[in-house]
Amino acid sequence: MNDFIIAPSILSADFARLGEEVDNVLEAGADIIHFDVMDNHYVPNLTIGPMVCKALRKHGVTADIDVHLMVKPVDRMIGDFIEAGASIITFHPEASEHIDRSLQMIREGGCKAGLVFNPATPLHYLKHVMDKVDMVLLMSVNPGFGGQSFIPSTLDKLREARALIDASGYDIRLEVDGGVSEKNIAEIARAGADTFVAGSAIFGKTDYKMVIDAMRKELASVR
Numbered sequence: 001m002n003d004f005i006i007a008p009s010i011l012s013a014d015f016a017r018l019g020e021e022v023d024n025v026l027e028a029g030a031d032i033i034h035f036d037v038m039d040n041h042y043v044p045n046l047t048i049g050p051m052v053c054k055a056l057r058k059h060g061v062t063a064d065i066d067v068h069l070m071v072k073p074v075d076r077m078i079g080d081f082i083e084a085g086a087s088i089i090t091f092h093p094e095a096s097e098h099i100d101r102s103l104q105m106i107r108e109g110g111c112k113a114g115l116v117f118n119p120a121t122p123l124h125y126l127k128h129v130m131d132k133v134d135m136v137l138l139m140s141v142n143p144g145f146g147g148q149s150f151i152p153s154t155l156d157k158l159r160e161a162r163a164l165i166d167a168s169g170y171d172i173r174l175e176v177d178g179g180v181s182e183k184n185i186a187e188i189a190r191a192g193a194d195t196f197v198a199g200s201a202i203f204g205k206t207d208y209k210m211v212i213d214a215m216r217k218e219l220a221s222v223r
C-alpha cells in the first residue's frame, strides 16, 4: 500500500453503473474503495448492503473494500460483510453494545477492524482497545450524506488521534471522511491523517484521474 491512501466513497458514484464506476476510479489511481452502509436508523439515509459488496467482488474487484458501517446494531452486519468479501470493517462505538467483541469478530473473520468517531464523539472509546484496532476513522462531517463541508475542528481531533496512535506503538491507520478534496487534503495530512475518503470531490468530476493526481501532488508536498 502507498504511504497515503486515497479511498473514493462510492456513495457519490452512479449506482446504476457501479461496477464500471469502481473499475474506472481504481484505474484512475485510487488505492481502495470506501463503501458506506447506512440503515435509516443510526443515520438518516439508506444505502447499500452486503449483496452489493459481494456483487463487486463477483464483478472482479480485487482492491481492498473499506466498509463503513453506519448501522445499529452492528454485529449481524459484521458476519454478512465478512462473507461478502469486505477487507476492512469499521463501525461507530456508540452503535455497538460490546465494542471489544465487535472488533474481535471482525478480526476473527480475517478483516481489518476499525472504530469511527463522529465529529462530537470523544476518542476515549479507543483507550482499552488500541491493540484490537487497525484503523481509526474520524468523520469530518455528520454521517449520512455526501457533499457536506469539512468541519474545521476535525484538524485538532486528527492531531489528538495521531498522538494517541503514535504513543500506542501499534500499526493503525488514521482515516478521515467528509468534505475532503484536493483543496484541503494537504492540510488534513499535515494534521496526521494518512487515509483519505473522498466522494463528491472525485465522483463529482468527469476526469477521476485528474482529481486523484491533484490529490497525490498535494500529498507529495507534505512528506
Ligand SMILES: O=C(CO)[C@@H](O)[C@H](O)COP(=O)(O)O
Binding pocket: 009, 011, 012, 034, 036, 068, 141, 142, 143, 144, 145, 146, 147, 148, 177, 178, 179, 180, 197, 198, 199, 200, 201
Ligand atoms: O460516510 C460518508 C457520509 O456519511 C462519506 O463517506 C461521504 O460519502 C463522503 O462524501 P464527501 O463529503 O467526500 O462528498
